[in-house]
Amino acid sequence: xxxxxxxxxxxxxxxxxxxxxxxxxxxxxxxxxxxxxxxxxxxxxxxxxxxxxxxxxxxxxxxxxxxxxxxxxxxxxxxxxxxxxxxxxxxxxxxxxxxxxxxxxxxxxxxxxxxxxxxxxxxxxxxxxxxxxxxxxxxxxxxxxxxxxxx
Numbered sequence: 340x341x342x343x344x345x346x347x348x349x350x351x352x353x354x355x356x357x358x359x360x361x362x363x364x365x366x367x368x369x370x371x372x373x374x375x376x377x378x379x380x381x382x383x384x385x386x387x388x389x390x391x392x393x394x395x396x397x398x399x400x401x402x403x404x405x406x407x408x409x410x411x412x413x414x415x416x417x418x419x420x421x422x423x424x425x426x427x428x429x430x431x432x433x434x435x436x437x438x439x440x441x442x443x444x445x446x447x448x449x450x451x452x453x454x455x456x457x458x459x460x461x462x463x464x465x466x467x468x469x470x471x472x473x474x475x476x477x478x479x480x481x482x483x484x485x486x487x488x489x490x
Contacts, residue, residue, distance in 0.1 A: 355445035
């Protein structure tokens with residue numbers, strides 16, 4: 340795998356996060372518009388129930404937005420130019436089972452017919468890999484996984 344792949348992986352993670360934030364912000368605007376139109380419409384118990392449900396959706400979306408913004412902070416801590424012997428943020432890790440980019444959870448990234456999973460260091464596999472070295476073996480889901488390469 341080429342070294343510039345890490346830059347592509349980082350950009351992929353950032354794009355996934357950007358898209359998520361934009362979607363959540365759009366949802367919040369929609370809920371706020373619905374809340375505003377609910378205020379103008381009916382009165383009584385049905386009105387109050389509708390307002391309460393919309394308000395709950397706004398609160399949920401707000402929590403999702405806060406979580407997405409914390410992902411931005413985590414991305415700022417990622418250094419793709421790391422060249423250390425142990426797995427950390429910004430490393431591309433090739434194992435006997437799969438390939439992982441340690442940054443944020445952004446899903447699958449395809450590169451030259453190779454799948455690389457963008458994962459957060461707080462995921463179960465991320466926790467196992469973090470701090471390990473080439474040739475170390477970890478056990479995940481009762482399977483032994485050997486670390487083959489760290490970029």
